[in-house]
Every structure is written in C-alpha cells, then in structure tokens.
Amino acid sequence: MDEKNGIRITKENIEFRRRLIETQGAEKLMRCYLCGVCTADCPVAMRVKEFRPRRIARLAAFGQRDRLLGTDTVWLCVGCYTCYERCPEQVKVSEIVSALRKLALKEGIVHPTYKALMESIAEMGYIYEIDDFQNEMREDEELPPAPEPDTEEVEAIMRKTGFLDLMEGG
Numbered sequence: 611m612d613e614k615n616g617i618r619i620t621k622e623n624i625e626f627r628r629r630l631i632e633t634q635g636a637e638k639l640m641r642c643y644l645c646g647v648c649t650a651d652c653p654v655a656m657r658v659k660e661f662r663p664r665r666i667a668r669l670a671a672f673g674q675r676d677r678l679l680g681t682d683t684v685w686l687c688v689g690c691y692t693c694y695e696r697c698p699e700q701v702k703v704s705e706i707v708s709a710l711r712k713l714a715l716k717e718g719i720v721h722p723t724y725k726a727l728m729e730s731i732a733e734m735g736y737i738y739e740i741d742d743f744q745n746e747m748r749e750d751e752e753l754p755p756a757p758e759p760d761t762e763e764v765e766a767i768m769r770k771t772g773f774l775d776l777m778e779g780g
C-alpha cells in the first residue's frame with residue numbers, strides 16, 4: 611500500500627484503474643500531467659466549485675473508485691467536449707467520465723436524475739412529454755410536429771443492448 615498527497619492506493623484501486631483504462635474512452639488517462647486546462651474552460655467547473663475535470667483525471671489515475679462513484683461528481687458533466695478539445699495530451703476527460711459512468715452502471719449505480727430521464731425515454735421515446743405547446747413552438751420555428759415515437763421499438767433497443775437490464779440492476 612502506498613500513500614501520496616492524501617490519496618490511499620490499494621490493490622483494489624489499481625484494479626479499478628486497470629478496468630477503467632480498458633474501458634473505451636479512458637485509454638489515455640495516464641497521459642494526464644495535471645496542467646488544468648480542462649478545468650479552466652469547463653462550463654460546469656465555472657459554476658460548481660466541487661466539479662474539477664483535472665481532479666477527476668487525478669482521482670481516476672489513482673483508481674479512487676469510492677471518491678468518484680460514491681458522489682455526484684461523474685453525473686454533473688454535461689458532455690460539452692470542451693475538455694476533449696482543449697487537452698494538450700488528448701486525455702479526453704469527457705470520455706473518462708463516460709467510462710466511469712459505464713463502470714458505475716455495471717455496479718448498479720445510476721444517479722436518480724439519469725434514471726428518471728432513461729425511464730421517460732423508455733416510456734415516451736422522449737426525455738419529456740411533447741404536448742401541443744411544444745408542437746406550437748415548433749410550428750413557430752417552421753418545424754414539423756415532433757414525430758410520434760415507437761416506444762416498443764425504443765424499449766426493444768434498450769433491452770437488446772442490455773441497457774434496461776443494467777438500469778434494473780440485472
């Protein structure tokens with residue numbers, strides 16, 4: 611066991627890092643040299659002081675599963691890809707966040723907000739209900755009415771990809 615800058619590193623941490631790096635999108639994690647450019651331009655970091663992409667990369671490099679998956683941190687990213695574009699080492703924090711979410715989902719961890727959004731998509735085909743008001747706004751923009759979703763097809767896709775099973779903790 612080793613300790614560095616208040617971070618405890620165990621065999622479990624090393625194993626978690628290995629799993630993370632093997633997950634699509636997180637392959638370049640260890641290229642991060644903590645320059646902080648990702649944090650400087652992240653729109654979420656500008657508003658939420660607890661959210662720091664550089665810190666996510668650092669904790670991920672030390673395999674700090676509990677500090678990453680045990681909080682809301684990885685669910686706050688809005689996937690704007692600014693960090694992806696800015697990073698001089700192509701570390702892609704946005705993709706590391708996605709990889710962390712995948713690992714979280716495999717452990718049955720999903721933020722309640724995301725769960726509600728996914729349930730809406732499974733039920734309605736949209737993340738919110740499209741009513742007459744929404745379609746009137748579309749009409750104002752000279753857009754056709756929102757298409758009627760085939761919810762059976764949506765659910766079938768979610769089932770076939772294994773997503774629903776993961777959401778249901780299967």
Ligand code: SF4
Binds near residue numbers: 647
């Ligand atoms: S992920 Fe990239 S931009 Fe962010 S701290 Fe690491 S090297 Fe710098």
Ligand code: SF4
Binds near residue numbers: 651653655688692707
């Ligand atoms: S993708 Fe996420 S972490 Fe990266 S800049 Fe956007 S909000 Fe921040």
